[in-house]
């Protein structure tokens with residue numbers, strides 16, 4: 560790419576960013592129009608479906624999952640998991656509502672772990688970005704979003720990667 564082309568590209572990109580910033584904030588009640596939604600399309604193997612969640616479903620791990628969710632997932636799936644994140648709005652995605660218990664009840668923990676790992680365009684794959692422990696924490700947080708109440712903390716939860724400790 561020549562210097563001039565590069566400069567032009569940069570100017571155009573900056574212009575696009577600026578234009579995006581000028582957009583009004585989405586109304587919280589707005590419904591995205593286009594139906595880009597599909598049920599998660601990837602084939603999930605029986606082995607992945609049957610994988611057991613090694614991380615206890617308790618308040619400590621749910622809170623850790625919540626933190627990751629806030630930075631990695633909420634911009635699409637919405638802060639409360641209702642599918643109304645800003646990016647979902649901008650991309651006209653209409654996303655599953657995790658707060659409806661029927662939705663995630665159909666998925667095993669192993670399935671959710673696999674979906675989070677593989678992603679599905681435009682959802683980014685997390686394998687290699689997040690540790691297994693972080694992905695299980697997310698699975699637990701999704702369960703909490705869909706209305707399940709986590710157990711009380713034991714006070715003995717390790718700070719470090721729980722999966723390393725369990726080995």
Ligand code: HEC
Nearest residue numbers: 597598599600631632635652655674675679681682683697
């Ligand atoms: C760029 C937007 C985007 C981001 C970021 C994103 N997702 Fe998704 N996600 C989607 C879309 C679109 C779907 C629905 C289509 C599909 O299932 O393939 C989806 C589907 C899912 C499903 C499947 C629900 C079901 O039962 O079919 C789960 C679980 C999920 N996402 C969890 C997460 C988690 C956890 C994160 C953060 C680590 C995340 N997603 C980040 C866009 C996103």
